[in-house]
Amino acid sequence: MTGWSCPAPLRGHDRVVLGHGGGGVLSAELVEHLFLPAFAPEPSELSEPSEPLADAVVLEVGGGRLAFTTDSYVVRPLFFPGGSIGELAVHGTVNDLACRGARPLALSAGFILEEGLELELLGRVAQAMGRAAAQVGVRVATGDTKVVERGLADGLYVNTSGIGLVPAGVDIRPARARPGDRILLSGPIGDHGIAVLSVREGLAFGGDLRSDTAPLHGLVDVMLAATRSGVHVLRDPTRGGLATSLCEIAAAARVGIGFTESAIPVRPAVEAACGFLGLDPLHIANEGRMVAFVAAAEADAVLEAMRAHPGGRDSVLIGTVTAEHPGVVVARTAFGGTRVIDRPLGEALPRIC
Helix, strand or coil: CCCCCCCCCCCCCCCCCHHHHCCCHHHHHHHHHHHHHHHCCCCCCCCCCCCCCCCCEEEEECCEEEEEEEEEECCCCCEECCEEHHHHHHHHHHHHHHCCCCEEEEEEEEEEEECCCCHHHHHHHHHHHHHHHHHHCCEEEEEEEEEECCCCCCCEEEEEEEEEECCCCCCCCHHHCCCCCEEEECCCCCHHHHHHHHHHHCCCCCCCCCCCCCCCHHHHHHHHHHCCCCEEEEECCCCCHHHHHHHHHHHHHCCEEEEEHHHCCCCHHHHHHHHHHCCCHHHCCCCCCCEEEECHHHHHHHHHHHHCCHHHCCCEEEEEEECCCCCCEEEECCCCCEEEECCCCCCCCCCCC
């Protein structure tokens, strides 16, 4: 393309690789060095001040605040233990809104369909989306459908966008993490990624391994009922897992993060699968978990509220924010030592969401 140049090298790649979609270092470089310079947004009365990117943007509109987000889903296989691409599309979008403290109002649904896809299968996906939206209490208000030639879409892809209303007094974003904040996790990690992998590759790791896909807005509601000002940051650790979420928050807020590895719940089947495959549970995708950064004085009340909600009954305290080592995440190991946690370069398990 004449006149176009990349402002910075993207790890030596001159073509897109799977890792660019994995939520790790390559994804961040693609956004920072290619997309952001190309879009070069100008400040406007609709936009929040320039700051590190979050899963949803908050817009000032007509005296109120709307959260807006979009996401695409390319999971393979389309159905897996505990859910399908239909539930993922609804839950993932609702959860991105919830992580800005927003109550979901409406969703869009765009379908890219491959020629030859069975209509019965498409119907099952649509029904799953409809049920998930009804359970959340949000309307799929608009959409679009495109069909591409056989072999070009792996069955179907789904894109969803969502809008939600941010209540007064709620300001939740990555840059708000502060030294002294307590870090809370809503339950075991790695379930979704390993459940999808087990079906895709025909592997059995024991136990009833199911995706954790679930909406998080109800859990956020009870947390905000406990304290609106004390909840500083929320993030659903999807692609790149918990490690990526913690690293992104540390960088955005310019703070250090310390957590205890043994405090993080991991189901035995997930732990066995990760040990067998040489994976770190911290890097495995989740679709129904939340990590929260809460002011120290409010942490006990928020943790109690989380545990009283079905989506957070296994919530735990895992760590603390510190002014030391800003931008760096450090884990205390079971052997009494420490290790620096970094984002994965690419994607350990592609096509997970």
